[in-house]
Amino acid sequence: MTALQIRLARPATLSGRGQRRAEARVGGMLALPAMIFFGVFWLLPFLSACYLSFTRYDLAGTPEWVGLENYRRMLEDPGFWNSAQVTAVYTVGSVLPAIVLALAIAVPLARPGRFNGVLRGLIMIPAVMPLVATSVVWRIIYADGGPANAVLGVAGLGPVSWLTDDKMAVWALVVMVTWKHLGLFVIIFTAGLQGLPPSVFEAAALDGAGPVRAFFSITLPLLRRTLLFVLVIAVVGSMQAFVPAFLLTGGGPAGATEVLPYYMWSTAFGFERMGYASAMAMVLLAMLVVLSLVQFRFLRGGGDE
Structure with missing residues (x-):
């Protein structure tokens, strides 16, 4: 140069x-x-x-450093363990049925059809409704003289105290949340199903595989990333649930619907124990991080090809 x-x-x-x-x-x-x-x-x-989370703080004075006292108290707090148990029941009860139903609905909606586009739009309506409005609507549905008990009356069954029965209240919340999130999961699964290569299913049909075998042997393995993505957002959303318990039951009856976020809120602003509530928030965050890391580990293990 x-x-x-x-x-x-x-x-x-x-x-x-x-x-x-x-x-x-x-x-x-x-x-x-x-x-x-x-x-x-x-x-x-x-x-x-x-x-x-390492202090004693009542929202009025100055935070006082107490070290691990709040975390030690958590181990001996029956209210915390009750809320953790309710959260686990609520999460499992709202996540698994929603995923199974969404997948069952998405399979036919993913196929070409004259009205499938309209149906996908209709099923998204609950998902785009504000959660507060949804809770108010379902409070009316669960009222003593509401539509839920009217349907039971037509079937010859007695009325149910949906929101005041300690055995039914948490399941009433589960039904509402499942209905609320179902449309979003259906759309995600539909997009994942439409992205699968048709040649694989054509080859399976030539080999004599029926619809059921093709679903479990081909569709589910190829849909693994989408399935686990839905699982992650469903679990994280359920473990952070607050609005349904706050608006429908107020954590009752007798703590039957007192999920962990509601117990944290009542501890912080009802009993003015902000330090203890912050410690519970850190524990909840750690639980979410661990669950997310476990699920992301599976995400790396395979996926849609």
Whole structure:
């Protein structure tokens, strides 16, 4: 390379570096609002809650450092263990049926059909409704003279105290939440099913595989990533449930629907034990992280091809 060529190449190199710096500055400026939002509304509250979990704080005075006392108290608190048990029942009861029903509905909706597009739009209506409005509607449905008991009356069965019976209340919440989230899961499964290669199913049909065998041997393995994605968002959403228990039952009767987020809220703002509530929030966060990591481990193990 001649001296002239070197001199001509050097400005181009500097210009390229300057352009990259300019692009980095523009990218940083565009990301700045999101970073500020993240810091103010997520990072700072998280750090504050983490600090308060090691203190005794009643919302009025100054936080008093108590170390691990709040976490030790949690081990001996029957209210915490009751709320953890209710949360587990609520999560399993609302996640598994919703996933099974959504998959059963998505399989026929994923096929070409004249009215399938309309049906997919209709089934999404509950998912886009505000959760507060949904809770109010279902409170009317579960009323003593509401539609749920009217249907039981037509079937010759007696009325049920859906929201005041300690054995029925949590299942009433489960039914409402399943109905609420079903449409979203159906749409996700439908998209996953429509992305599967048709050639695999054609080859299976030529080999004599029936619909049931093709579903369990081909569809489910290929749909693994989608299935586990739905499982992750369903579990995380269920373990953070607060609005249904707050609006429909108030955590009752006798703590039968007192899920962990509701117990945290009542501890923090009802009994003004913000430090203890923060410790429970840290435990709930740790549970969600562990469950998510376990499920993401399975996600890496296989997926849609």
